[in-house]
Amino acid sequence: MSNKIPRVPVREQNPKIRITNFNEVSYGYSLYEAVLEASRCLNCKEPRCMKSCPVSIKIPAFINQVLQKNFTEAYKIISQDSLLPAVCGRVCPQEAQCEGSCILGTKGEPVAIGKLERFVADWSRENSVKFTSKATLNGIKVAVIGSGPSGLTCATDLAKIGYSVTIFESLHKAGGVLIYGIPEFRLPKQDVVEKELENVKSLGIKIETNVIVGRTVTIDELMSNEGFKAVFVGIGAGLPKFMGVPGENLNGVFSANEFLTRNNLMRAFDPDSDTPIYKGRHVCVVGGGNVAIDSARTALRLGSKVTIVYRRSEKELPARLEEVQHAKEEGIDFQFLSEPVQLLGNEQGWVNGVRCVQIKLGEPDESGRRSPVPVENSEFMIDTDAVIVALGTRTNSIVASTTPGLVTDSRGRIVVDENGATKRDGIFAGGDIVTGSATVILAMGEGRKAAKAIDNYLKNK
Amino acid sequence: MFRIIKKEELTPLVYLMELKADRIASSAMPGQFLIVRPSENGERIPLTICDYNRGKGSVTIVTQIVGVSSDKICKLAVGDSFTDVVGPLGRPSAFVKLTDEEIKKLSYVFVAGGVGAAPVYPQAKYLHERGAKVDVILGARNKNLLVMEEEMKKVCDNLYICTDDGSKGEKGVVTVILERLLSGGKQYSMGVAIGPMIMMKFVTISAKKFRLPLTVSLNTQMVDGTGMCGACRVSVGGKTKFACVDGPEFNAYDVDFEEAMRRQTIYRPQELEADREAGLEFGVKK
Ligand SMILES: Cc1cc2nc3c(=O)[nH]c(=O)nc-3n(C[C@H](O)[C@H](O)[C@H](O)COP(=O)(O)OP(=O)(O)OC[C@H]3O[C@@H](n4cnc5c(N)ncnc54)[C@H](O)[C@@H]3O)c2cc1C
Numbered sequence: 001m002s003n004k005i006p007r008v009p010v011r012e013q014n015p016k017i018r019i020t021n022f023n024e025v026s027y028g029y030s031l032y033e034a035v036l037e038a039s040r041c042l043n044c045k046e047p048r049c050m051k052s053c054p055v056s057i058k059i060p061a062f063i064n065q066v067l068q069k070n071f072t073e074a075y076k077i078i079s080q081d082s083l084l085p086a087v088c089g090r091v092c093p094q095e096a097q098c099e100g101s102c103i104l105g106t107k108g109e110p111v112a113i114g115k116l117e118r119f120v121a122d123w124s125r126e127n128s129v130k131f132t133s134k135a136t137l138n139g140i141k142v143a144v145i146g147s148g149p150s151g152l153t154c155a156t157d158l159a160k161i162g163y164s165v166t167i168f169e170s171l172h173k174a175g176g177v178l179i180y181g182i183p184e185f186r187l188p189k190q191d192v193v194e195k196e197l198e199n200v201k202s203l204g205i206k207i208e209t210n211v212i213v214g215r216t217v218t219i220d221e222l223m224s225n226e227g228f229k230a231v232f233v234g235i236g237a238g239l240p241k242f243m244g245v246p247g248e249n250l251n252g253v254f255s256a257n258e259f260l261t262r263n264n265l266m267r268a269f270d271p272d273s274d275t276p277i278y279k280g281r282h283v284c285v286v287g288g289g290n291v292a293i294d295s296a297r298t299a300l301r302l303g304s305k306v307t308i309v310y311r312r313s314e315k316e317l318p319a320r321l322e323e324v325q326h327a328k329e330e331g332i333d334f335q336f337l338s339e340p341v342q343l344l345g346n347e348q349g350w351v352n353g354v355r356c357v358q359i360k361l362g363e364p365d366e367s368g369r370r371s372p373v374p375v376e377n378s379e380f381m382i383d384t385d386a387v388i389v390a391l392g393t394r395t396n397s398i399v400a401s402t403t404p405g406l407v408t409d410s411r412g413r414i415v416v417d418e419n420g421a422t423k424r425d426g427i428f429a430g431g432d433i434v435t436g437s438a439t440v441i442l443a444m445g446e447g448r449k450a451a452k453a454i455d456n457y458l459k460n461k
Numbered sequence: 462m463f464r465i466i467k468k469e470e471l472t473p474l475v476y477l478m479e480l481k482a483d484r485i486a487s488s489a490m491p492g493q494f495l496i497v498r499p500s501e502n503g504e505r506i507p508l509t510i511c512d513y514n515r516g517k518g519s520v521t522i523v524t525q526i527v528g529v530s531s532d533k534i535c536k537l538a539v540g541d542s543f544t545d546v547v548g549p550l551g552r553p554s555a556f557v558k559l560t561d562e563e564i565k566k567l568s569y570v571f572v573a574g575g576v577g578a579a580p581v582y583p584q585a586k587y588l589h590e591r592g593a594k595v596d597v598i599l600g601a602r603n604k605n606l607l608v609m610e611e612e613m614k615k616v617c618d619n620l621y622i623c624t625d626d627g628s629k630g631e632k633g634v635v636t637v638i639l640e641r642l643l644s645g646g647k648q649y650s651m652g653v654a655i656g657p658m659i660m661m662k663f664v665t666i667s668a669k670k671f672r673l674p675l676t677v678s679l680n681t682q683m684v685d686g687t688g689m690c691g692a693c694r695v696s697v698g699g700k701t702k703f704a705c706v707d708g709p710e711f712n713a714y715d716v717d718f719e720e721a722m723r724r725q726t727i728y729r730p731q732e733l734e735a736d737r738e739a740g741l742e743f744g745v746k747k
Pocket residue numbers: 091092093145146147148149150151168169170171174175176177178181182211212213214234235236237238260290291294320396398399430431432433437438439440441443
């Protein structure tokens with residue numbers, strides 16, 4: 001029986017070496033390994049994996065093509081549902097989605113769906129497989145605000161139908177979190193993200209960087225002066241959260257956003273880049289999500305010793321499983337069930353310690369996670385010379401506050417109906433700005449849904 | 462895009478440039494700034510929008526060489542382009558909300574330190590054109606850092622000039638002139654101080670003695686300029702604010718200048734190292 005073969009392990013950079021560089025950690029499957037892993041899939045009649053993929057990629061069908069070595073065909077099947085397989089294969093939390101539901105996982109190890117998806121996407125890129133034909137243009141202009149996964153997906157779907165799409169991006173580089181947030185060692189910029197962007201541009205989509213909608217130009221100006229008939233807002237939730245404890249403005253305390261933006265977007269790790277980044281001796285990262293793990297592993301690669309302080313236990317870590325494993329292999333120290341209550345500084349105002357309390361887990365809260373309760377008289381100190389705060393993100397109000405009638409909820413998320421339509425006629429929204437911080441694949445799904453709705457809206461207009 | 466159409470050496474250390482940036486020119490207001498990247502590996506550097514011409518689709522910036530990036534900016538020539546220019550950023554000055562009738566009744570005193578003349582200029586111009594009384598105190602360490610004297614004359618009623626070493630104008634610091642004007646009976650409805658953090662701190666102390674309402678414009682560290690990174694955070698009235706989106710202008714009496722000055726030094730060792738590598742020499746302490 002095929003499921004007797006153990007899950008094919010993926011080759012990775014040696015932990016001792018990889019902490020000295022920013023190259024990708026995982027090498028991905030070779031052709032032989034991919035075919036072998038594909039042979040483990042039972043090709044289920046009612047595939048549970050598919051139900052747990054937010055965009056319902058036809059998983060057994062594409063894996064079956066991998067088994068037959070028809071990689072082009074496999075890529076075609078994946079592309080029907082996903083725009084960014086090389087990205088999602090790398091960064092989806094597979095253990096909570098497709099692989100988490102794979103039938104093989106009940107007794108043994110699930111099929112490595114993510115690694116296979118990545119293999120197919122990488123193989124297709126390396127072999128220049130392309131089959132997106134340009135549609136005949138219908139002359140109708142649509143604006144997409146933000147170039148993260150939601151915006152890119154929405155733009156691509158609309159361009160394929162024939163709309164003239166312009167993406168407006170406030171940073172100097174397109175890609176959203178894929179460029180400024182997720183580090184090079186998880187998601188190579190030149191080889192993967194830039195290539196995906198080239199595909200997008202090859203459809204005739206214009207990308208105008210350095211345009212902050214709400215400042216440089218407003219949505220209403222785009223619609224009334226520049227002839228855009230519909231607008232998609234996919235601006236993410238990029239604002240940092242701080243802890244609100246004393247000492248957070250000491251020198252040496254950074255938001256994860258600042259730290260990662262300096263390193264990823266501004267490439268501060270590269271000696272040729274002019275942008276500085278702070279390299280502490282002992283960096284303390286607060287948080288337990290992907291953002292925290294990414295910050296920690298980045299600091300490690302810049303030469304720091306790193307401790308992650310997380311208030312729940314290892315089981316509750318919201319980060320991808322693979323990243324947690326990688327972080328541990330790399331020697332990152334985890335301080336679980338701990339919460340900072342104060343940051344202390346020296347006479348010059350530089351942070352030199354984190355005062356924490358121990359936590360015990362109480363009753364599950366509304367999110368279903370057990371809520372953290374401080375233990376009395378349990379204070380302890382961590383010596384440090386840099387703190388990175390990675391507590392998740394908030395929404396940015398620049399667009400909503402300059403677009404009359406665009407309704408937001410109490411947390412600043414744009415309110416939409418089931419199709420992604422906002423309260424303003426012709427304006428749609430999706431991705432993190434609607435859902436709050438989520439995942440790449442969910443943002444992509446949102447962009448796709450809105451593209452359909454925009455097409456319907458413009459057809460019936 | 463972002464082509465330099467005019468460049469002027471104001472002093473060997475300070476350069477004025479006019480560049481094409483149609484979208485920014487059409488939406489810029491006094492008090493706002495932009496962020497430039499001079500080259501592909503360049504830093505994102507915030508600079509005040511010193512003037513804008515909506516018809517021509519151009520904006521003017523004035524840059525003082527203080528380190529590697531400002532040096533790169535000032536080396537660009539007419540016909541060259543910035544890799545990136547984004548803006549306008551920050552909130553416009555509060556007075557742009559007033560009607561011309563209201564502005565006519567106002568009298569302003571601006572205190573500009575060094576290249577702080579650049580952000581003061583569009584504000585003085587805006588108010589002066591609409592009939593407000595405008596006095597400007599222009600100070601700098603020496604004449605090589607004193608700029609925009611001629612331009613400023615055209616947009617104010619009285620211009621007072623001083624340098625620390627007396628190489629131009631009166632010998633002394635801006636607070637001496639400000640206190641003399643205020644104790645001499647000059648009445649202003651509002652003061653605005655823009656320059657080095659330390660200067661703004663001392664102007665705040667002087668203004669307080671005379672209960673002059675005062676606004677300052679904070680030049681903190683910045684990366685994105687849109688609220689995304691928090692590098693620009695400052696304590697204002699005991700609360701953490703982001704200078705790029707909540708400012709850059711704040712009520713001077715609420716600003717924690719000690720913290721703001723300390724936070725400017727976070728990357729000092731790396732800046733000095735970069736200066737050394739680039740062979741830049743600054744005879745003055747940064
Ligand atoms: C460090 C980090 C690691 C992560 N790791 C993972 C992971 O491993 N797996 C996973 O699935 N998800 C991960 N996520 C989450 C995931 O990246 C996001 O959920 C996803 O990128 C959201 O996509 P989006 O299109 O909604 O917005 P974004 O990717 O945030 O893109 C929004 C874009 O809009 C631009 N913008 C904002 N305001 C304006 C404006 N006014 N005008 C013009 N442009 C504007 C922004 O500059 C940005 O480029 C991670 C996030 C971070 C920060």
